[in-house]
Amino acid sequence: MAIVTPENRGLRLVVRYTVLTIIAVIFCFPLVFMIMSSFKPSQQLLTDTGSLRAFLPVGDLSFDNYIEAFARAPIGLFVFNSMFVTGTTVILTLLICSMTAFSFVYLKWRGRGLVLSIILATLIVPFETIVIPLLLLASKLPWLGLHGIEWGWLNSYRVQIIPFVADGLTIFLFVQYFKDLPGELIEAARVEGASWPQIYRRIVMPLSGPVMATAAILKFLAMYNSYLWPLMVVQKEQYRPVMVGLQYFFQLNIAWGEIMAYLSLITVPVLAFYLLLQRAFIASIASTGVKG
């Protein structure tokens, strides 16, 4: 049993912060390695991996890798594609899944329990098992475009977005969160004359900041990192996302330095998005189980 006294409190803090710092540093190592390596020529990069030099800005540093990476792949286009697909998917997912969860939690329709359990069951189905049927489906679906009805969704943004705008995990997150919202708030709004859409927009959504941040971050990461699906459905460079773009660097001789430069560049949007939502994300974790 640890006893806290004024004398050892400082010591305890030192120990605690030391441990936390070590853990944080360990988590940073891959990131530091990536960024440092992106400035080194491939030859030096490979020899450095054998020592701590891998994490240090030493030796022959330059922006050459970045320049060559830009020459080899249309990075701007790939980042734009990924950001567009990811951003649109995140927004649509938040909208659709929160509405779905709203209906499961607040609207009393017959069979909702069964439908919800079916949706939750999809959580344990790995994407790889359904990817082939999904591909066949996507290759045949109709789409009303500018030139009338087109058949097949391959090589487009929509094929990367629409299959992912509703998912069991996000619905589950919203359902759990809504169940914990005080029911009397909803009832008060109903008695005050609000319709269900008004309750959704004016009461439930404004109180859902934490769960929206959580769901947005999880969805963002999953979408931004997606590789298998875009690899299968997008052959045209015009719609290619960043992860698939990585294959441009795995040619005859693998250009590790350029790969590191490419990865450093495509990590920037992730960090930016994360920093944006970090506060809300931490608030949501901190508020779990503690009802104010």
Add this chain to the structure above:
Amino acid sequence: MANVVLKDLRKSYGNVDVIKGVDLTINDGEFCVFVGPSGCGKSTLLRMIAGLEDITGGSLAIGDKVVNEVQPKDRGVAMVFQSYAIFPHMTVRENVEFGLTIAKATKAEKEAKVAEAARILQMEHLLDRRPSQLSGGQRQRVAIGRAIVRKPEVFLFDEPLSNLDASLRMDMRMEIGKLHKDLRATMIYVTHDQVEAMTLADKIVVLRDGIVQQIGAPMDLYHHPANLFVAGFIGSPSMNFLDVEVKGRDGDALVVSNGALDPVGVPSTLEATTGTRLKLGIRPQYLRPSTDTQAGKLHGTVTLTERLGSETVVNLRLTDDSALIAALGEDAIFDRGRNVSLSFDPTRAHLFFAE
């Protein structure tokens, strides 16, 4: 304005019956209080009137219109919840004007009505605060403010004061009473605090296990309880019940007695023959110490004396070993262990069949 009429109203959850056929008419402008022990269905009944619970059977009419299938928002009711249920993401002003905003009222109209509600509830200075910056009593005011701005025909309160401390509860109780007089609206109020029930109500409905036990004015229920349950529920300290045996009939009175009670004729219309076992109910307030030990009707020993200032509550063990509580005058002094005799006015006693 509106009356509220319940006809054989029923509610079941699956095969659990919670409200088992309630018939009740609440007149326009009346203050009606539902009381009863925890779990008897008070909240359920109120929520059925609000439209927050489906009605399993019977009919509910507000203002002469059957509203069984009408959405809460279209019933013309406002509700104040036990937890206040004020929206945490809105300021006090936004909370109070919420119903008006939904109804698409103009800005000027909203401002005027909010100002009036704030004046009535003395919360002008709170309008721009957030709910998290308010005390319990202030939150309650906001909840009431939100209810009154829309000028609903029927107000519903579900134990609105139970989260407040004793003195604040008394203040708010008086304010709600005043509000009722000012607004002249129909109010339905759920509580298990019988002081609130007695002081606020025009009409009290005593519920037990989803069945109405008695409906009446507060003093009606106090003086003429319809059954043992109501007699025990209304009044504080609760009525004493003694097991007695009928010795015979004397005009319109039944003569009863037991080991601690000398035979006494109690006016009663019960059809009871000699030898029947009944319950004799006597309110603690109607017991008087007998100056002459012989003249008293009840005999026992003092076990505990509580001096409350305005009255002294004396616990006794009667000679037949049952317990009795007497609320005596402020200057009554009875030491523990002392033998006493108590008398009472038989016309203020009640006889009930044992349940």
